[in-house]
Amino acid sequence: MDRFAELKAFCTVAATGGFSPAARRLGLVTSSVARLVDALEGRLGAVLLNRSTRSVTLTDAGRTYYEEALRILERLDAADEAAADGAAGVLRVAAPVTFSTLYVAPILPALRARHPRLTLDLRLDDAPANLVDEAIDVAIRIGSLDPQSNLVARKLAAHDRVLCASPAYLAAHGAPETPIALAAHDCLQFAFGAGRRTWRLQADDSNADAEDVEVRGVVHANNSEVLRQAALGGLGIAMLARWLVQRDLRAGTLVQVLPGYRVNPGPMDVGLYALYPASRRNSTKIRAFVDLLAEHLAAQDLGDHPSAPSA
Structure with a gap:
């Protein structure tokens, strides 16, 4: 049996955690992938995978073999690229x-x-x-x-992240002039883990200390595009990546809030x-x-x- 096919089947099973997902990735039927791995274990005389009805995991021997097999496949891939020019x-x-x-x-x-x-x-x-x-x-x-x-x-x-809101929201509620003023506004929040409800702001002056401000709002989401749409709809102030909203800022459909501050939910770097x-x-x-x-x-x-x- 093809030793390269055995290596590839084994590494794919180990990476995906099962024979069925490995078969889908390789474009094979599950039984073929199982036969390749069985042949590899038989040739080596070692059990490389722990099999159960719920999962497939590496044995100690399998983990060591997996690391070496990956290196072999990577070197072969590099050789193919070099030959293909x-x-x-x-x-x-x-x-x-x-x-x-x-x-x-x-x-x-x-x-x-x-x-x-x-x-x-x-x-x-x-x-x-x-x-x-x-x-x-x-x-x-x-x-x-x-x-x-x-x-x-x-x-x-x-x-870079920026604080931004729609012109309509700012016309109705005013623009905050200091970080602490954010506490009085509806803030559209990304659903970070551990229930984080603070935003960190630091004045552009590099010697300034960062300020952690507790914020509130009625919209939380784990998708930044949803928050962008909510901000465009006038629902509050959002902290969003510049790469996501720069077109809106240039078009005037969103306005930057507290432009003299760097903002982030955590570390600034x-x-x-x-x-x-x-x-x-x-x-x-x-x-x-x-x-x-x-x-x-x-x-x-x-x-x-x-x-x-x-x-």
């Missing part, structure tokens, strides 16, 4: 939904034109993806990152990043996608957009 094959990208609608979708025609042999598999979800477990090549992350030796984090743009495995830093297809996205974001005037990746 250009970006080719399947590139799996995980990214937030609204961001992808606004900034990833528009680059698809150019990506196709530049790299016709590249197939893009987009996984859109606002929850962070696990690159290893989900076999993701590139993940787009928004926020602050802790350095990880096994990942490269390339900053694509700043992730946030950005928009492309994450990919350190072992894939020379991947042609990863570089093709990330470079094009970085070019597009730079043209949108979203803030700083350093080009040098960091591990």
Whole structure:
């Protein structure tokens, strides 16, 4: 039996947590995937997966083998790219939904034109993806990152947030002139975990201390586009990413509130990043996608957009 097919089947089962999802990803029937993994275990004389009716997990031996097998598949993928002399094959990208609608979708025609042999598999979800477990090549992350030796984090743009409201809301309720005045307004809040109900503001003067302001409001949502629509509808003041509302601000359908302040729900050092495995830093297809996205974001005037990746 094909040893490469065995490795790929095993790694996909381990990444997806089951034979059925692995079969769907590989385009095979479940029984074929099971036979490939059984053949691999039989050839090795070792049990690599714990199987139950509810889940499939790695044994200790399976975890060690999985890490080595992934390296083999990554090296083979790199060799294929080098031989193909250009970006080719399947590139799996995980990214937030609204961001992808606004900034990833528009680059698809150019990506196709530049790299016709590249197939893009987009996984859109606002929850962070696990690159290893989900076999993701590139993940787009928004926020602050802790350095990880096994990942490269390339900053694509700043992730400035702004406070904004519709002209109608401000005409009816007035514009707050100080951070503490936000407490008297309807504030449209992103549904963060742990019931966070504070906004952090810091005057543009870099020596100023940040202020945490308790806010209230009748609309909470775990989707920023919903909050944008609520703000446009005059329901209150929202804290939203500049990349989401800059067109509204330019059109005047939303107005920035407290423009002399930086705002964020937590740490101020946030950005928009492309994450990919350190072992894939020379991947042609990863570089093709990330470079094009970085070019597009730079043209949108979203803030700083350093080009040098960091591990």
